Amino acid sequence: MLKIFKNLTMKEALLAGLSLVFIVIQVWLDLKLPDYMSEITMLVQTEGSQMSDIYAAGGMMLLCAFGSLISAVAVAVLASKIAANFGAIVRFKLFDKVLSFSMEEISGFSTSSLITRSTNDINQVQLLIVMGLQAIIKAPIIAVWAMVKISGKSWQWSFATGVAVVFLMLTVGIAIFLAMPKFKSLQGLTDRLNGVTRENLTGLRVVRAYNAENFQEERFNTVNTELTNTHLFTSRVMSFMQPSIQLVMSGLTLAIYWIGAILINNAGFDMKLTLFSDMIVFSSYAMQIVMAFMMLIIIFILVPRASVSVQRIQEVLETKPTIIDGEVTEAPNAQKGTVEFKQVSFKYPDAEDYVIEDISFTANQGETVAFIGSTGSGKSTLINLIPRLYEATSGEVLVDGINVKDYTQAALHNRIGYVTQKARLFDGTIKSNIAYGDNGKDGFLESDIVEAVYTAQANEFVEKLEGGYDAKVTPGGTNLSGGQKQRVSIARAIARQPEIFIFDDSFSALDYQTDRQLRESLRKDCADATKLIVAQRIGTIKDADRIIVLDKGRMVGNGTHDELMKTSAEYQEIAYSQLSKEELANE
Numbered sequence: 001m002l003k004i005f006k007n008l009t010m011k012e013a014l015l016a017g018l019s020l021v022f023i024v025i026q027v028w029l030d031l032k033l034p035d036y037m038s039e040i041t042m043l044v045q046t047e048g049s050q051m052s053d054i055y056a057a058g059g060m061m062l063l064c065a066f067g068s069l070i071s072a073v074a075v076a077v078l079a080s081k082i083a084a085n086f087g088a089i090v091r092f093k094l095f096d097k098v099l100s101f102s103m104e105e106i107s108g109f110s111t112s113s114l115i116t117r118s119t120n121d122i123n124q125v126q127l128l129i130v131m132g133l134q135a136i137i138k139a140p141i142i143a144v145w146a147m148v149k150i151s152g153k154s155w156q157w158s159f160a161t162g163v164a165v166v167f168l169m170l171t172v173g174i175a176i177f178l179a180m181p182k183f184k185s186l187q188g189l190t191d192r193l194n195g196v197t198r199e200n201l202t203g204l205r206v207v208r209a210y211n212a213e214n215f216q217e218e219r220f221n222t223v224n225t226e227l228t229n230t231h232l233f234t235s236r237v238m239s240f241m242q243p244s245i246q247l248v249m250s251g252l253t254l255a256i257y258w259i260g261a262i263l264i265n266n267a268g269f270d271m272k273l274t275l276f277s278d279m280i281v282f283s284s285y286a287m288q289i290v291m292a293f294m295m296l297i298i299i300f301i302l303v304p305r306a307s308v309s310v311q312r313i314q315e316v317l318e319t320k321p322t323i324i325d326g327e328v329t330e331a332p333n334a335q336k337g338t339v340e341f342k343q344v345s346f347k348y349p350d351a352e353d354y355v356i357e358d359i360s361f362t363a364n365q366g367e368t369v370a371f372i373g374s375t376g377s378g379k380s381t382l383i384n385l386i387p388r389l390y391e392a393t394s395g396e397v398l399v400d401g402i403n404v405k406d407y408t409q410a411a412l413h414n415r416i417g418y419v420t421q422k423a424r425l426f427d428g429t430i431k432s433n434i435a436y437g438d439n440g441k442d443g444f445l446e447s448d449i450v451e452a453v454y455t456a457q458a459n460e461f462v463e464k465l466e467g468g469y470d471a472k473v474t475p476g477g478t479n480l481s482g483g484q485k486q487r488v489s490i491a492r493a494i495a496r497q498p499e500i501f502i503f504d505d506s507f508s509a510l511d512y513q514t515d516r517q518l519r520e521s522l523r524k525d526c527a528d529a530t531k532l533i534v535a536q537r538i539g540t541i542k543d544a545d546r547i548i549v550l551d552k553g554r555m556v557g558n559g560t561h562d563e564l565m566k567t568s569a570e571y572q573e574i575a576y577s578q579l580s581k582e583e584l585a586n587e
């Protein structure tokens, strides 16, 4: 729990020190009040006392109360500042950590859980800081100070206060015992609720098209009801606390006055006034002690939830990324643009079976190597090993003759122009989406962007958009068609001027003609770059220098189109199933 507070900087530590000073001032002023009360009581009962003395003591009480108010405000402001800064620091660290994760860690946590951990969980800890800084420090100071002040007075009063405190602690103990397990499940349920909401929103079109609103509602309702019931349970348990505390406070006041009445009744005349004054003072201090315990109760309510959140945040911060940076940034020129797989096998984390097995091939500079096979045969998995989105389970993946594990990730990614299966665009403009990220050079020239757009055959629509290259792209590229998004993401890869292109079924949303034109312009404009193309259409890969046929993760064919048409039954099967489509497209 405390580990997370190591994220606080020196500045926050100083602010916390300053708030400690204000807390001590506030407690001192609060505990000064009963002294003045006692003084006024004495003055009222003493014959010949002056009204001005009572005013003076009353004025001091007002000053103390005002000073206490100012200190309380200062502590609240400082605590909020510390909490806000803490939130910002931890949120950034989480974001940074998640960026270093491979797909393995991301799917291990799940996207929705990572979002909850970066938002809701941090809020819980922030809340603890805001409330806790005041209560955790203030409560023990008040309790101890007030106890010192009342020590030496009647033991009967002290006993009554002790009983009240034990009763309070028992109540709190039972409440925490009942609520703690539920507090733990609250964050997990929030994850699930976020997960269902996210899935529903991202798949809204399908939900609508399939009249699946009721189904989605039911799924949402199940999690929502569970979350609501858990909240209700914890609130019900906690709702007993306030009246219990009130009961203890009233009971204690009653007990003090009752005991006081008996003590005063039994005392000699000269002691009656002192006892009366003691009783007034004692009851104020006793209330301070009960208040201190009440503050601790707030902490007891906040700590369990926050500690669950801290655990969840720490889990992310302490996860060691499976993909560790190597040191190589430069590779020998002789093997520039080569990609080599040496007996590579891979299975997904926690999966039993290999998804690709014993794959070996080499793609040389400028060559086009294509991958084809039935769906689920492992094509995407195979090419994902090149930019190290996953790590090969066995065997070696070499880029420019060097194992991908030995490169710094930045150096490796600067060699690669990777176009994902599902085009991903970001909130911004066409230009910002193309000149995206760090290309390891001196940024992007305007001409690089324009050339990339032309090579990707995207000029045809980009130049017609309102604003052209500066046209707005909504988050996820939702204001562009599938084919337009694909071409912008291809232009993004081209603008990097990489040694190696990886196209993961990136031409699937293009019509046959655009597909052909794009391949031709790539061949012309990016002649030196090696192109690895995953495709479903024979037409897209027919002219490749080499085609690798995958079946259930194994390489069952390796050669040119003409060679494979003679030697590979699997390739022939795919080719014949598409031939008529190809012919239609060529017409």
Ligand SMILES: Nc1ncnc2c1ncn2[C@@H]1O[C@H](COP(=O)(O)OP(=O)(O)OP(=O)(O)O)[C@@H](O)[C@H]1O
Binding pocket: 107, 348, 351, 355, 373, 374, 375, 376, 377, 378, 379, 380, 381, 382, 505
């Ligand atoms: N993140 C993952 N975790 C576990 N298994 C996965 C994961 N991604 C893919 N798989 C499994 O790995 C196998 C190969 O998937 P892959 O996406 O590489 O196939 P593909 O040949 O590219 O298919 P397609 O042509 O349909 O895109 C599939 O059986 C799939 O179920």
